[in-house]
Amino acid sequence: MHIVQIIPVIGSGSGVAGSAHQLGTQLRELGHTVESFTADDARGHSRKRFRSLFLHRLSRVWYAIDFSIAGTRKAKRFLAERPDAVSICHNAVMTGDIYVNHGVVMAAMRARGNTKWRMLRNPLHTFTFFRDLIRYRGHTHRAIVALTDREVDVLNRVYGGVAVPVTVIPHGVDLDRFAPPSPEQRAQARAALNLDDEHRVALFIGHEFDRKGLADAITALAHAPTVMLLVVGGYASAIERMRSHADAAGVAERVLFVGPRSDLPAYFAASDMFVFPTLYESYGLVITEALASGVPVITTRVGCAPDVIVDGENGYLTDRDPASIGELMERIAATDVTDWRDACRASVEQLTWRATAQKYVELLTRVVPERASAEGVGG
Structure with a gap:
């Protein structure tokens, strides 16, 4: 053809x-x-x-x-x-x-x-x-x-x-590019961001901060005191606006902005969870990329999320409520990320x-x- x-x-x-x-x-x-x-x-x-x-x-x-x-x-x-x-x-x-x-x-x-x-x-x-x-x-x-x-x-x-x-x-989903990291790959990815074993890291990826719910993810940190937020993507003006939001929420020291990046597997490798309280997605490919990387996902009920997320098995579905998001972030932070990997990966292997x-x-x-x-x- x-x-x-x-x-x-x-x-x-x-x-x-x-x-x-x-x-x-x-x-x-x-x-x-x-x-x-x-x-x-x-x-x-x-x-x-x-x-x-x-x-x-x-x-x-x-x-x-x-x-x-x-x-x-x-x-x-x-x-x-x-x-x-x-x-x-x-x-x-x-x-x-x-x-x-x-x-x-x-x-x-x-x-x-x-x-x-x-x-x-x-x-x-x-x-x-x-x-x-x-x-x-x-x-x-x-x-x-x-x-x-x-x-x-x-x-x-x-x-x-x-x-x-x-x-x-x-x-x-590219199952070769996005895969659970080895212990060495995870250690290397975290060292590049100056993270140690004690840090519990929630990852956010996206350029349209308003639609994808970054402000809610930042506000949620007030309800997740052991979690830091790693933000990949965005434009200079939007990043500065979200820095101000983090400062006003009193969590600025726990938000790390790295700007647009293409090496996404390294950021999944460094993370313990993926948080994505987005308002609308026609699909939400980054959700399945996170799961393929063995990372549990906290996200709203949009796009492909209801089709692939099973509460407590490979992540959680939530409303855009910072308190609820923060509670779920803290719940995952209390676990070992390796406990989630097999179920996360298996949930998208058919895709x-x-x-x-x-x-x-x-x-x-x-x-x-x-x-x-x-x-x-x-x-």
């Missing part, structure tokens, strides 16, 4: 780009031909980088809109030159046989409150909502992939129904990227005759 993935950016790492990269790798290993059509392909050059935060954000808005509009036209031309190919669209572009829903902007805004203000203050959010309203209520694609059953409900609630069939295919790729192949196989039939009628 000849498969084209349409995505703004693709590459190793996390997020949508990393997921598409993992999917493409597995599809190739299954014997399929895989190409990518990216925003750089649409523009004919790499995206310009700005040092100014304002210009950087403005460029993100422009490039996203440009890839949705001009990128759609160029992607259609790209696919027309490959009439034998089937296509998977991951974001923005309004074409492709299958569209993968990696998130619903309206759901994310509603979860944070003040929805209208949040939508209007960011023109990209408003543009994305109306673009995807056309996508889901129309027949731009032949099938939609949602990452969880809950996300199917979100799509129907936000857009008033989806016109084409929706199939649930969860993300895989391989190979299994995910095979489900996409099954869906594409169903789509191909439908497209051929429609093209025959059109002809």
